[in-house]
Amino acid sequence: MQNILEALPEAVYTTDANGLITLYNKAAVELWGNSPELGKSEFCGSWKLYWPDGTPLPHADARWQWRCADDGDHFILTWSESGGPPVDRQTDGAGFGTLLARATVSGQLGGEISRDWKPEGLSIRPMVARNSLSVQRSED
Numbered sequence: 001m002q003n004i005l006e007a008l009p010e011a012v013y014t015t016d017a018n019g020l021i022t023l024y025n026k027a028a029v030e031l032w033g034n035s036p037e038l039g040k041s042e043f044c045g046s047w048k049l050y051w052p053d054g055t056p057l058p059h060a061d062a063r064w065q066w067r068c069a070d071d072g073d074h075f076i077l078t079w080s081e082s083g084g085p086p087v088d089r090q091t092d093g094a095g096f097g098t099l100l101a102r103a104t105v106s107g108q109l110g111g112e113i114s115r116d117w118k119p120e121g122l123s124i125r126p127m128v129a130r131n132s133l134s135v136q137r138s139e140d
Helices: 002-007 026-032 096-108
Strands: 013-015 021-024 064-070 074-081 112-118 121-129
Touching: 002 021, 096 112, 096 121
Parallel strands: none
Antiparallel strands: 013 021, 064 074, 074 121, 112 121
């Protein structure tokens, strides 16, 4: 699995059921600026997290839900946040996370991103064509 993750140019990490990081690639280390200790660091290697309104989000309070789907031609991921301050407006979309998501999903993978600003939290749904998600192996 580590070899597959290292082949990806995007930052990727996994967690166990308790939210402890179990695996990550070099691109994640470059994005985070640190190398979290496996099995001990929670949820995310990021140094700081923020709610959509800019309020600091303590790692212990982070509540995310991921759902993956495949309609045959597209890979669809739904990311939902909850438990934070009420979302009362849509932001201008110029934050780091939004810009990174657009660069990756739209720019690199040719996909689309939809966002749903609900009072209980933001829901983001990137969708990309399956044929844009392939691992290229380097010649040894």
